[in-house]
Amino acid sequence: MTDDVYATGSETTQGRVFTVTGQDWDDVVQGVQDAPDDLGDERVVVNMGPQHPSTHGVLRLILELEGETVTEARCGIGYLHTGIEKNMEFRNWVQGVTFCTRMDYLSPFYNEATYSLGVERLLDIEDEIPEKAQVMRVLLMELNRISSHLVAIATGGMEIGALTVMTIGFRERELVLDLFELITGLRMNHAFIRPGGVAQDLPPGALDEIRDFVGLMKKRLPEYAALCNANPIFKARLEGVGHLDLDGCLALGITGPVLRSTGYPWDLRKTDPYCGYETYDFDVMTWDTADSYGRFRIRLAEMGESLRIVEQCADRLQRLEGAPVMVADKKIAWPSQLAIGSDGMGNSLDHIRHIMGESMESLIHHFKLVTEGFRVPPGQAYVPVESPRGELGAHVVSDGGTRPFRAHFRDPSFTNLQGTSVMSEGGMVADVIVAIASLDPVMGGVDR
Amino acid sequence: MGIEEKLPSGVLLTTVEGVAGYMRKASFWPATFGLACCAIEMMTSGGPKYDLARFGMEVFRASPRQADLMIVAGRVSNKMAPVLRQIYDQMAEPKWVLAMGVCASSGGMFNNYAVVQGVDHIVPVDMYLPGCPPRPEMLIDAILKLHDQVQDTKLGKNREKQIVELERAGLNALPTSDMKGELR
Amino acid sequence: MTPTEPDDKPDEKAVEQTAAEQSPENIPPRSTTSGGEVVGVRRGMFGAKTGGDTSGYGGLVKPVVFPGPAQRPYGGWFDVVADGIEGLVEKVVVHRGEITFHVRREHLLEAATRLRDEQRFEFCAGVSGVHYPDDAGRELHAVYSLLSMTHNRRIRVEVSVPDADPHLPSLVAVYPTLDWHEREAWDFFGMVFDGHPALTRIQMPDDWPGHPQRKDYPLGGIPVEYKGGTVPPPDQRRSYS
Numbered sequence: 001m002t003d004d005v006y007a008t009g010s011e012t013t014q015g016r017v018f019t020v021t022g023q024d025w026d027d028v029v030q031g032v033q034d035a036p037d038d039l040g041d042e043r044v045v046v047n048m049g050p051q052h053p054s055t056h057g058v059l060r061l062i063l064e065l066e067g068e069t070v071t072e073a074r075c076g077i078g079y080l081h082t083g084i085e086k087n088m089e090f091r092n093w094v095q096g097v098t099f100c101t102r103m104d105y106l107s108p109f110y111n112e113a114t115y116s117l118g119v120e121r122l123l124d125i126e127d128e129i130p131e132k133a134q135v136m137r138v139l140l141m142e143l144n145r146i147s148s149h150l151v152a153i154a155t156g157g158m159e160i161g162a163l164t165v166m167t168i169g170f171r172e173r174e175l176v177l178d179l180f181e182l183i184t185g186l187r188m189n190h191a192f193i194r195p196g197g198v199a200q201d202l203p204p205g206a207l208d209e210i211r212d213f214v215g216l217m218k219k220r221l222p223e224y225a226a227l228c229n230a231n232p233i234f235k236a237r238l239e240g241v242g243h244l245d246l247d248g249c250l251a252l253g254i255t256g257p258v259l260r261s262t263g264y265p266w267d268l269r270k271t272d273p274y275c276g277y278e279t280y281d282f283d284v285m286t287w288d289t290a291d292s293y294g295r296f297r298i299r300l301a302e303m304g305e306s307l308r309i310v311e312q313c314a315d316r317l318q319r320l321e322g323a324p325v326m327v328a329d330k331k332i333a334w335p336s337q338l339a340i341g342s343d344g345m346g347n348s349l350d351h352i353r354h355i356m357g358e359s360m361e362s363l364i365h366h367f368k369l370v371t372e373g374f375r376v377p378p379g380q381a382y383v384p385v386e387s388p389r390g391e392l393g394a395h396v397v398s399d400g401g402t403r404p405f406r407a408h409f410r411d412p413s414f415t416n417l418q419g420t421s422v423m424s425e426g427g428m429v430a431d432v433i434v435a436i437a438s439l440d441p442v443m444g445g446v447d448r
Numbered sequence: 449m450g451i452e453e454k455l456p457s458g459v460l461l462t463t464v465e466g467v468a469g470y471m472r473k474a475s476f477w478p479a480t481f482g483l484a485c486c487a488i489e490m491m492t493s494g495g496p497k498y499d500l501a502r503f504g505m506e507v508f509r510a511s512p513r514q515a516d517l518m519i520v521a522g523r524v525s526n527k528m529a530p531v532l533r534q535i536y537d538q539m540a541e542p543k544w545v546l547a548m549g550v551c552a553s554s555g556g557m558f559n560n561y562a563v564v565q566g567v568d569h570i571v572p573v574d575m576y577l578p579g580c581p582p583r584p585e586m587l588i589d590a591i592l593k594l595h596d597q598v599q600d601t602k603l604g605k606n607r608e609k610q611i612v613e614l615e616r617a618g619l620n621a622l623p624t625s626d627m628k629g630e631l632r
Numbered sequence: 633m634t635p636t637e638p639d640d641k642p643d644e645k646a647v648e649q650t651a652a653e654q655s656p657e658n659i660p661p662r663s664t665t666s667g668g669e670v671v672g673v674r675r676g677m678f679g680a681k682t683g684g685d686t687s688g689y690g691g692l693v694k695p696v697v698f699p700g701p702a703q704r705p706y707g708g709w710f711d712v713v714a715d716g717i718e719g720l721v722e723k724v725v726v727h728r729g730e731i732t733f734h735v736r737r738e739h740l741l742e743a744a745t746r747l748r749d750e751q752r753f754e755f756c757a758g759v760s761g762v763h764y765p766d767d768a769g770r771e772l773h774a775v776y777s778l779l780s781m782t783h784n785r786r787i788r789v790e791v792s793v794p795d796a797d798p799h800l801p802s803l804v805a806v807y808p809t810l811d812w813h814e815r816e817a818w819d820f821f822g823m824v825f826d827g828h829p830a831l832t833r834i835q836m837p838d839d840w841p842g843h844p845q846r847k848d849y850p851l852g853g854i855p856v857e858y859k860g861g862t863v864p865p866p867d868q869r870r871s872y873s
Contacts, residue, residue, distance in 0.1 A: 050528065051481060051535055052510065058483055058528060078835035079528040080484055083562035083852075086845050090866040099557070105485035121728050151488070170495030177492075188485055188581055250754050250781075253809025271784050378668075378698045379727045382777050382788065384757065395760040395775060399696045401674065408760040410777065415758065418812050444484050447525070447835055527837045554856070559865050561844055561852025562836075628860040 043071070046429075050079045056155065056436060057443030061420070063432065070432060073424040075417055080447040088407045092373030093119055094334060096404050098191040100394070103409060104445030105188065106151050109144040110387035111394075111445075112193035113137060115407065117274055117383035118396035119195040122376045125327050131316075132323035133197035134276045139210070139313035140183065140192065141275075141385075142306040146217070147176040148388040149299040149306075153224065156296070156437035160237050165228065172220055175213055182206055185338075185345075196333050197326035202317060210314045214307055221307075224300055238293040242423040242435030245290050252422070253415045256390025257302070258439060260286045261294035268386035282309050292438035299440075302388075332374045335366040373402040382410075389413050389440055411445035465606065469599040472516065472542065475504045476591075476598065479515030481535065483522025486549035486581040490521045493584035503591065512538040517594070518571070519587075523551035524564045536571045542601065546575045546594060548587060553578060668697035672766030696766075699727040706731060709785055716751045717743045732775075732788040737800040740791050744776070744806045753778040753787070756807035759814055761821040765847045771795040772823050776803070776810075793823065802828035820845035 018028045028044075044065045050058040060076030084103055088096040100115045101108040120126050154169025177187040183206055184192040184199070192199050228234045244254070246262040259266055265284040269277040285301040287294030326333040335355075339348035355363040376398040384393030390412030397406040416439045423435040482490050494500045494508065509515040512535045524532055536545070547567050550556035553576040555565030567573060574597060577590040602610045674696055677689040701723045705711050710731045714724060720739035725732045735743050747753040757777035764771055770792035778787050793800050802825035803810050814825040815834040822843040825831055833840060842849055853865025863869070 050531055057487070078833075078837070079525060079531070080523065081525045081527065081562050081835040082484075082523050082558050083560040083844065084558070086851060087558060087560055087866070090851060102485060102557075105488065121730075124728060155491075167496050170492050171497065174492065174495070174497045187583065188488065251808045253756060253758070253807070266781060271781075272786075378696060380732070380775070380788075381728060381730060382757075382786070391757060393757060393777065395777065397762055399672065399674070399698075400694075406760075406762045408762075410758040410760070414812065414816075415809055418809065526840075527835075555854075559851075559853035559856065561850070565854055624857045624859055625862060626860075 050076070056159075056441055059417075059436070059441065059443055059446075061432065061436075063424075063429065065429065068428050070424050070427055070429060073421050073432060075420050077414075077417065077443070077446050080443045082444075082448065084448050085407055085409065088404050090403065092402055093376060093404060094194055094369075094373060096407060097194050098189075100407065100409065101189050101191050102444065103448050104387065104389070104392065104411060104413065104442050106148045106442050106444075107144050107387050107389070107392075108189050109137075109140045109193055110385055110392050111409070112191065113141060113275070114383060114385045114387075114392050114409070115394040115396065116193050116195045117385070118381040118394045118407075119376060119398075121381040121383055122379050122396060122398050123195065123332060123374075124377070125196065125329065125332065128327050128329065129197055130324045130327065131276070132201075132320045133325045133327075135313050135316045135320065136183075136198050136202065136325065137193055137275045138277065138280065139310060139317070140180070140190075140198075142309045142313070143176050143179060145306045145388045146303050146310075147173050147180075149303050150176070152299055152388070152437075152440040153228075153296065156434075156440075157228070159433050159437050160234075162228070162234065165224070168220075168223065168227075172217065175216065179206075179209060179213055182209055194334055196329075197324075199325075199334060200338060201325050207314055207317060210310065214311050214314070217303075217307055221300070221303055229297070229300075235293060237430075237434055238291070238296060238438070239289070240291050240293075241427065241431045242292045242295075242438050243290055244419055244423055248419070248422055252419050254390065254419055256386075256388070256412055256416065256440075257295045257298040258416060258419070259390070260284065260298050261288075262290040263288040268384055268391060272384070274383065274385060280309050280312050282306075292434050295438040295440075299388075330361070330365045331369075335362070335369055375400060375402055384410070387412055389442065389445070390416060392445075409445075409448060411448065413439075413441040413443070413445040414448075417441045417446055465601075465603050466599075468603060469601055472601070473595040473598040476517055476595065477507055477509050477515050478505055478517045478519050479512045479535065479539065480508045480510055481518050481520050481532070483520070483524065483528065484551070486521035486552070486579075489581040489584055490519060490548065490587065493587045498584035498588060500588070500591075503588070503595070505591065512536075513540060515539055516542065517544050517546060517591075519546045519548050520552040520567045520571075520573075521548040521581075523549075523556060523558055524567050524570070525562050526564060529564050529570055532567065533570050544574045544594060544598065545571050546577060546590060547573045548577045548579075548590070549582060550578050550580050556580060668700040670695045670697055671764050672696045699725050702726040702731075709783065713747070713751055713785070713787060717746050720746075730786070730788065732790050734790050734792070737791050737793055740789075741801045741803065741806070743789065744803050747778060747787075747789070748806055751780065752782040753780045753785075755779040755781055756803070756809055759803075759810055759817050761817040761823055761845070763821055763846045767792075769794045772798050772821055774800060774817060774823060798822055799824045799826050801826055802831075804828055819843065822846065 046063045046065055048061040048063060050060045058079035060079065062074040062076060063070050064072040084099050088099050091099065097112050097115060100111045103111050120129065150169045150173045154166045157165025157169070180190065181187050182203060184190040244258065246264055249259045249262055255266065263286050265286050267284040270284055282305045285298045285305060287297050337348040337351045338345060355366050378398055378400040380395065380397040382393050382395045384391045391410070392412050393410040395408045395410065396404060399405040419439060420436060424432040492498060494506055500506050518536060518539060520532065547553045551558060551563065552567050555563050559565065564570060575590050575594045577586060579586050601607070674694045675692065677692050702725060706714060706724065706726050710726065714721065717733065720735055720743045721733050722736050723734040725734070757779060760775040762773045762775060764773065772793050772795065774791045776789040778789060791800055800823060802814055804814065805827070812834060814828050815831060817823045818825060818831050819833045819835050820843055832838065836844065851865060851867040853867065855865060856863045
């Protein structure tokens with residue numbers, strides 16, 4: 001035994017606990033065999049995480065192993081709990097967008113969209129959102145789906161050892177993030193989709209960039225397919241792993257690519273359309289093997305479908321030049337605009353001239369909206385969206401004030417992670433990693 | 449520390465310090481401590497476009513025993529804090545900590561019951577990097593500034609003097625609330 | 633100063649018109665919540681909460697009125713579902729095209745079983761807890777979102793329990809997905825789900841005291857120091873609402 005203060009075993013009420021530091025596996029095996037009670041028959045409880053490169057963030061896995069087989073798998077979550085929902089109760093309705101966008105940080109537009117849609121339903125302005133705002137929302141959400149699936153594939157590949165998938169995944173993701181930066185100003189956590197519409201109009205030149213991006217991705221996406229789809233090592237590691245059939249998915253409340261890998265084409269964009277999705281031409285991707293390989297193939301295919309939708313959005317935005325992007329009701333619409341000033345970026349001088357010189361009402365609206373915010377009639381609403389991981393819904397409760405009374409997010413990763421035990425028990429330790437990677441949990445959404 | 453402690457201070461030690469500092473900064477391995485959104489930006493800075501490998505830092509060691517730098521990327525919740533401290537303690541000297549993002553530096557926008565208001569409550573931080581999340585270029589800038597610090601780290605007797613000086617400077621520094629007239 | 637022209641005088645008729653008749657924008661929005669349920673009061677406006685300020689807004693007392701119960705027929709398939717859980721429902725609220733069934737906790741398990749088996753609501757999106765501190769005797773609400781994939785319908789089932797006795801039956805046997813959701817509701821609100829297989833804390837550390845998302849639990853922030861000033865935490869700042 002070493003002298004390291006962390007390496008010695010310690011006695012707890014559940015038996016000896018060892019911290020493995022390297023080159024001491026024999027000590028662990030010896031200690032387990034020496035254990036006085038029935039746990040000594042080669043059953044080892046291994047704690048994986050929360051700091052671990054392969055658990056998709058701060059997820060703690062408690063695995064009871066018998067040799068290489070997992071007999072029990074439990075998830076410990078909450079290591080990223082930030083209290084976002086409670087923080088939102090102390091902020092305006094619009095400021096809530098900047099908080100909720102950081103929950104599921106790989107698909108920030110979806111968090112914003114479901115929250116904004118819920119608030120708009122309570123405000124009863126769902127029909128008054130301008131068409132350009134809806135098209136921009138769809139554009140940004142589908143681009144986000146592409147970037148999120150790229151991260152899922154990249155990190156999944158890294159976790160099974162395919163490091164090239166990681167580098168090419170992040171390379172493509174940079175293209176998407178450049179588009180986000182052009183349109184919203186930020187690479188991540190944008191706070192762009194707000195109740196009433198979107199925050200800014202599309203900048204000039206954005207449509208050309210979007211079209212270039214689509215053309216480039218159409219050449220790049222087949223690279224992933226060529227690299228992974230028929231790769232024997234890839235298939236051997238992913239096929240049959242993390243099996244969860246339709247009954248299991250429905251019982252556990254699992255949606256998204258995991259549900260679609262069982263063959264059931266459930267997609268909220270088709271069944272419960274929002275933001276005008278019913279007017280777009282796209283297909284719902286399914287696979288029929290209910291395993292990790294199917295989910296991987298679905299994610300790849302969904303990226304192709306998202307590209308189709310992005311193309312259609314770009315065509316629509318072409319003819320919507322100059323259209324408003326915020327709802328017409330000035331008591332709700334976020335007032336300030338940004339423009340490139342002489343020193344870089346700043347308040348639009350046109351807007352300032354308007355509120356200071358031309359219109360008293362605009363000044364009052366600007367002042368009231370920025371200090372107090374708008375009031376939302378009392379009630380509750382739940383408008384789910386189809387995020388890259390499944391059904392993401394914000395249960396928004398208002399008590400008639402300027403702050404959310406309660407904003408609870410039904411996050412798909414939180415619910416999907418409940419499937420870990422079912423997927424992993426009976427399999428091998430390495431398959432646990434693959435199964436969790438195929439669920440694609442984002443711990444920011446799980447813990448909020 | 450070994451042989452460096454036994455060398456006499458003076459020119460010989462300075463040269464050794466220079467070489468040791470260069471060696472340390474040129475192969476400065478980070479420990480994976482990605483927590484939230486900043487972790488994704490940290491991963492992209494290791495990716496092809498903002499390449500950390502050109503600074504010798506591409507290998508993110510999973511084991512803290514093999515790492516020199518802990519980049520705390522993301523919000524540290526109260527549940528995660530003891531884990532953070534344990535990983536920090538498991539790292540071998542010399543070690544540095546970079547608090548990436550506003551959540552790690554000061555709690556960020558989450559001033560509430562669940563988030564530690566700055567990881568300097570738990571571990572000593574050598575470099576604070578604001579941003580929500582900071583761009584990969586900002587992260588690389590912070591890392592390069594940290595490289596300068598690493599290069600300047602002294603050895604042996606000089607190191608003890610350096611530590612005493614840094615402590616004295618820290619104790620005598622003006623508290624933030626007394627810094628008036630600097631609201632630029 | 634030249635005397636004002638007769639044309640400049642406002643029209644006699646226009647002055648006699650009421651503000652509503654002069655322009656449609658002058659009509660205040662009509663309250664659509666007739667017969668609503670009062671769950672509390674809001675005191676003051678524009679930041680003055682405790683009265684005693686010269687503007688007078690501090691003395692305002694306004695009830696918080698939630699949408700009221702709806703009467704039969706609810707419209708469309710709402711009636712079909714309501715027939716299915718006839719007798720178990722305390723109140724039905726239809727608001728913005730969404731239907732909420734308020735159920736007593738004694739009837740919750742029966743209602744959920746009927747909804748799942750007979751009405752084909754196979755999918756439960758989760759439990760959301762809400763704390764209404766002013767609604768005496770009904771402070772903690774558990775809101776279940778149910779989805780019928782067969783019929784593509786969404787409903788909400790809401791249960792209210794008092795703070796003094798926050799027990800309600802666990803629906804894990806009916807919808808296993810609620811395992812972690814009920815643990816989260818216990819963790820954040822203190823709602824005890826009787827019959828849950830393992831009701832422990834899930835998000836907060838295992839030994840955390842208190843239930844953080846209740847309204848009587850403080851936000852817990854600390855004041856932030858800036859150069860030359862301090863900003864108090866969000867729940868203690870000057871607020872304009």
